[in-house]
Amino acid sequence: MSSVEMKNITKMYDKVTVLKDLNLKIDDQEFFVLLGPSGSGKSTTLNTMAGLDTPTSGNILFDSEDVTYFDPNKRGVAMVFQDYALYPHMNVYKNMAFPLKMKRYKNDYINKKINEVANILGIKELLKRLPRELSGGQAQRVALGRALVRDPKIFLLDEPLSNLDAKIRSQIRNELKLIHNDLKKTFVYVTHDQQEAMYLGDRVGILNDGVIQQVGTPQEVYSHPKNLFVAKFLGEPEINIFELDKNDGGFKIGGVPVDGHNFDKLNKITIGIRPENILLEKKSERDMPLKIVIRAKEFTGSGFIIIASTDEGKEIRIISDQANMDVGDLITAYIDYEHAILFDEQGDSINK
Amino acid sequence: MIKIKLRFIVVYLILTLLALAFLIPFIWLVVESFSPLNNIGFTIPSTFTLAPFEHVLTNSTFIRSIYMGLIQSLGATFLSIIFAVGPAYVFSRKSFKFKTTLLLGVLLLTGFPVFSLLVPTFIFFIDTGLYNTVIGVILFLGVLNLPIDIWIMKNSFDQIPKSIERASIVDGAGTLKSLIYIFIPLSLPIMAVLIILNFVINWGNFYVPFILLSSSHLLPISVRIYSFFGAFSVRYNELAALSIIYTIPAVVLYIFAQKYMIKALSGGIKG
Ligand SMILES: Nc1ncnc2c1ncn2[C@@H]1O[C@H](COP(=O)(O)OP(=O)(O)OP(=O)(O)O)[C@@H](O)[C@H]1O
Ligand SMILES: [Mg+2]
Numbered sequence: 100m101s102s103v104e105m106k107n108i109t110k111m112y113d114k115v116t117v118l119k120d121l122n123l124k125i126d127d128q129e130f131f132v133l134l135g136p137s138g139s140g141k142s143t144t145l146n147t148m149a150g151l152d153t154p155t156s157g158n159i160l161f162d163s164e165d166v167t168y169f170d171p172n173k174r175g176v177a178m179v180f181q182d183y184a185l186y187p188h189m190n191v192y193k194n195m196a197f198p199l200k201m202k203r204y205k206n207d208y209i210n211k212k213i214n215e216v217a218n219i220l221g222i223k224e225l226l227k228r229l230p231r232e233l234s235g236g237q238a239q240r241v242a243l244g245r246a247l248v249r250d251p252k253i254f255l256l257d258e259p260l261s262n263l264d265a266k267i268r269s270q271i272r273n274e275l276k277l278i279h280n281d282l283k284k285t286f287v288y289v290t291h292d293q294q295e296a297m298y299l300g301d302r303v304g305i306l307n308d309g310v311i312q313q314v315g316t317p318q319e320v321y322s323h324p325k326n327l328f329v330a331k332f333l334g335e336p337e338i339n340i341f342e343l344d345k346n347d348g349g350f351k352i353g354g355v356p357v358d359g360h361n362f363d364k365l366n367k368i369t370i371g372i373r374p375e376n377i378l379l380e381k382k383s384e385r386d387m388p389l390k391i392v393i394r395a396k397e398f399t400g401s402g403f404i405i406i407a408s409t410d411e412g413k414e415i416r417i418i419s420d421q422a423n424m425d426v427g428d429l430i431t432a433y434i435d436y437e438h439a440i441l442f443d444e445q446g447d448s449i450n451k
Numbered sequence: 452m453i454k455i456k457l458r459f460i461v462v463y464l465i466l467t468l469l470a471l472a473f474l475i476p477f478i479w480l481v482v483e484s485f486s487p488l489n490n491i492g493f494t495i496p497s498t499f500t501l502a503p504f505e506h507v508l509t510n511s512t513f514i515r516s517i518y519m520g521l522i523q524s525l526g527a528t529f530l531s532i533i534f535a536v537g538p539a540y541v542f543s544r545k546s547f548k549f550k551t552t553l554l555l556g557v558l559l560l561t562g563f564p565v566f567s568l569l570v571p572t573f574i575f576f577i578d579t580g581l582y583n584t585v586i587g588v589i590l591f592l593g594v595l596n597l598p599i600d601i602w603i604m605k606n607s608f609d610q611i612p613k614s615i616e617r618a619s620i621v622d623g624a625g626t627l628k629s630l631i632y633i634f635i636p637l638s639l640p641i642m643a644v645l646i647i648l649n650f651v652i653n654w655g656n657f658y659v660p661f662i663l664l665s666s667s668h669l670l671p672i673s674v675r676i677y678s679f680f681g682a683f684s685v686r687y688n689e690l691a692a693l694s695i696i697y698t699i700p701a702v703v704l705y706i707f708a709q710k711y712m713i714k715a716l717s718g719g720i721k722g
Contacts, residue, residue: 171620172621172625184615185618186632187615187637
């Protein structure tokens, strides 16, 4: 059992506030992903959980026990770092043995445990090598191994895959998911890669400028972003954004009025439409036609990304299974209004 | 073409002469140390003999001075290395008030003419009973090298990535264990260099034992060599033999730690 709760955490370095009144609840056995751009405070959040940093104010609870001022080694957490942080002067075996040695386990147990974990991670042949003799993927496996042998209550992972090439990244990502399913432990995983976050997370917390923007399942945060930042940060290619000014008492895209009942008080709205929600064929009565000129087609393997521009010269992106049109063609696409996301002037999402 | 060649020849000639100027005293030292006593001055002796070495190495006073030299220099070396580790770690890893000021203070002390403290120390040592004791010399020599040791060790610790330290802390090592298992092993090349540097400086130090010791049985080799000159007739061949013996520990240490020296001077710690 290990849930994590961060209550009103504020962290300041000198006069710079890095985390602003951050609240998070991570459930036992959950795979929680903290997602945010560089400098948003992800590592700082993780470090305060680990006890490597102390919050300026606020409390951290593990299973409702206040651990805010506990030393790292009293917290029962294991951590994996972006740059692997293997001890350069110890071979793989000794690296993995280190946390167990610190806990004064017997050599027999250490040996057994390391072999067990080395088998799971497929690093048995590497045990005698020094870190500098390992490839990036191997080094990260060893770093994972060093965390796994410890049997901690909580795993903290700080961008563990971001230094790896795409193929090994997805491979270890899959393994991580399986390991989490097997171990049934709480994982807190930090990344700036939204795809990784959606793939791995039971829930995802999006962080920007030290403020949690939204927490939810990948589907929730993708389909129902609370604000423009979340909407734009998730999804590849990026969501299509239409900023609309009030005209004749209503809003229009490509000359077609946007229907909605509570626009009265608003002077400006922003509509976000994911690339897969712009259709090449009309599907429902509410779909809104949009005249576009095809600018480029990109083949992605499973389909196409179509880059086009509207009458007003706005560039939009469409994901489509097929693309039997040519660059330069003038066609009518349809906005799937059902899936359009509306935001007010402040960028907060509003109901249709 | 010829001009260039000529320049080469001139340059090499000058360099050779310079090298000779440095080498001649050493050559003379070696030759003299294998000469019989009657061979005075810069001449080739009629016969070579091991007698000067034999005499020096069987003379209990000289043996004792070598022994004293070793104890005092090694003692002071380990004293300052051990006491440098803590401050070096704190300066490298912790932030606190006046850190920069203190650090600059340490840096300043590395160039401070500490010998100017010898007189007050002398009086202090007499008052506290440390005068004319081996411990007293070790303490003073140890403190002498402390600032430079702290400074170099701090720079070495600075190169250890923060995440490695953090990993060790999360893995359950406290500050002390992190020092013992991570920082010190990773700084081993620098430590080796520091040990040699300290030893050679201490071994060659003349003033400190000369002023802080009075009993002749405590005098290290550096002071003992000097005492030759006070004798009625200087035995140059024995002086030469003792001088050669005097240089041996430094040379041996340099050879022994060459590997580390190269490592330490060519780039520090890498993963
Ligand atoms: N020790 C420190 N002193 C001062 N400022 C710091 C310190 N550590 C982090 N910061 C600042 O806090 C902010 C958040 O840093 P943090 O490392 O948590 O970001 P991050 O989300 O992990 O970014 P990245 O994806 O680049 O790792 C940054 O603006 C950073 O400059
Ligand atoms: Mg980070």
